[in-house]
Amino acid sequence: MTMEFHTPAQSTAPTASAxxxxxxxxxxxxxxxxxxxxxxxxxxQVLNAVFPMLxxxxxxSDAALGxxxxxxxxxxxxxxFPMSLMADRWGRVRSLLIAATLWSLATLGCALSAxxxxxxxxxxxxxxxxxxxxxxxxxxxxxxxPAALRATLSGAFIAGGAFGSVLGVAVGGAVAQAAGWRWAxxxxxIFGLVLAAVYGVVVKESRLAPRGRPTAGxxxxxAPERLRAHLPRLFSSVSVVSAYVGSGLQLxxxxxxxxxxxxxxxxxxxxAPAEAGGAAGGFALIIGLGMILGGVVSxxxxxxxxxxxxxxxxxxxxxxxxxLTLSFQLPTGPAQLLTLGLGSLLSAxxxxxxxxxxxxLTPAAVAATAFAxxxxxxxxxxxxxGPAVTGALADRLGLLGALRVVPLVAVAAxxxxxVGRHWYERDLLRLDAPATKAxxxxxxEIAS
Numbered sequence: 001m002t003m004e005f006h007t008p009a010q011s012t013a014p015t016a017s018a019x020x021x022x023x024x025x026x027x028x029x030x031x032x033x034x035x036x037x038x039x040x041x042x043x044x045q046v047l048n049a050v051f052p053m054l055x056x057x058x059x060x061s062d063a064a065l066g067x068x069x070x071x072x073x074x075x076x077x078x079x080x081f082p083m084s085l086m087a088d089r090w091g092r093v094r095s096l097l098i099a100a101t102l103w104s105l106a107t108l109g110c111a112l113s114a115x116x117x118x119x120x121x122x123x124x125x126x127x128x129x130x131x132x133x134x135x136x137x138x139x140x141x142x143x144x145x146p147a148a149l150r151a152t153l154s155g156a157f158i159a160g161g162a163f164g165s166v167l168g169v170a171v172g173g174a175v176a177q178a179a180g181w182r183w184a185x186x187x188x189x190i191f192g193l194v195l196a197a198v199y200g201v202v203v204k205e206s207r208l209a210p211r212g213r214p215t216a217g218x219x220x221x222x223a224p225e226r227l228r229a230h231l232p233r234l235f236s237s238v239s240v241v242s243a244y245v246g247s248g249l250q251l252x253x254x255x256x257x258x259x260x261x262x263x264x265x266x267x268x269x270x271x272a273p274a275e276a277g278g279a280a281g282g283f284a285l286i287i288g289l290g291m292i293l294g295g296v297v298s299x300x301x302x303x304x305x306x307x308x309x310x311x312x313x314x315x316x317x318x319x320x321x322x323x324l325t326l327s328f329q330l331p332t333g334p335a336q337l338l339t340l341g342l343g344s345l346l347s348a349x350x351x352x353x354x355x356x357x358x359x360x361l362t363p364a365a366v367a368a369t370a371f372a373x374x375x376x377x378x379x380x381x382x383x384x385x386g387p388a389v390t391g392a393l394a395d396r397l398g399l400l401g402a403l404r405v406v407p408l409v410a411v412a413a414x415x416x417x418x419v420g421r422h423w424y425e426r427d428l429l430r431l432d433a434p435a436t437k438a439x440x441x442x443x444x445e446i447a448s
Contacts, residue, residue, distance in 0.1 A: 173277020
């Protein structure tokens with residue numbers, strides 16, 4: 001397969017409501033892709049459910065525990081861009097299957113770990129396996145659905161991470177309490193291998209090509225040149241860089257909550273691991289619902305004015321800052337849980353709007369690479385440092401003290417979103433103008 005992203009080129013883009021492939025197959029691919037994303041995050045977040053057991057058995061600090069969680073997101077962030085490019089060369093379905101198999105086998109390896117060092121290596125390979133999945137998977141999904149559903153599907157797909165976290169911490173905590181923490185990892189690894197096999201049987205590369213577009217190889221001669229021409233535009237506008245930065249910083253807060261709420265309930269509400277995992281899973285579900293609602297609201301209010309997507313992102317950042325700051329100042333009890341739930345709902349609500357803004361601000365020919373760049377920002381600014389920094393702060397301030405500091409990151413996210421909003425409309429005009437002017441400059445047209 002040549003280095004071409006199977007999303008409609010701008011010059012031949014379908015209408016916003018057109019279906020590039022059949023509806024039934026599009027939703028089947030979405031369901032299986034969503035399922036693999038669940039497996040991805042179940043394998044990633046099961047660790048958080050067994051933090052108390054590992055801390056007691058291996059005498060680990062909170063910083064060490066946080067590093068076991070953060071190394072996965074760090075590997076994803078560092079490797080997502082090159083592995084996404086390789087996926088477009090090798091074939092996305094094949095790459096997704098290799099990725100799912102690797103992270104599932106690595107999770108099984110975590111079950112056999114005898115010490116912190118072996119667990120760290122296992123978690124590193126979980127991250128390597130997951131590196132390309134988010135960006136390539138969402139590019140697959142968006143390429144076979146109408147453009148009008150971008151923010152909704154982006155929010156729903158990204159929310160799979162939160163739903164996978166629900167299952168990871170809830171099921172993992174229950175399995176760990178019943179059979180030990182090693183079986184919690186083993187269960188997640190086996191589930192991933194089974195789901196990867198089903199995906200390989202049902203999803204075929206040839207069926208992902210939108211109707212009327214050449215399949216891989218038919219238009220391969222010019223694909224690398226078009227790709228190289230478009231890549232600089234991944235960072236060519238202030239607003240797209242602001243979307244990357246704001247999205248990543250806001251996810252710092254959600255990542256910290258997903259990683260440390262099981263330990264929070266264990267330490268401050270005196271819950272057993274299974275009960276704490278179930279409670280934290282409920283809040284992870286709320287975070288996922290917030291991602292979906294953020295995308296749905298964004299699509300509804302911005303159908304006639306795309307700039308309103310920034311208002312949704314800003315509202316989520318401000319709301320999470322106020323509610324989570326209040327929550328961790330309150331004593332344990334119903335009032336704290338209520339404000340924590342509302343703050344969690346908003347903590348990642350900007351994910352869908354941010355992904356849609358990135359899609360709108362970058363050429364369709366580099367859609368997967370644009371989402372890889374967004375994944376890089378999400379990982380390096382949010383998902384990797386969130387758990388690790390919170391753990392380091394917890395060693396000095398206590399876990400509650402650390403969680404009181406975490407919501408302040410939303411201030412920086414708001415600044416990024418405000419800057420992006422200011423430049424958004426003129427950057428959209430700049431994106432359209434060069435594309436129109438550049439079309440006659442294609443090498444084949446110059447030669448003619």
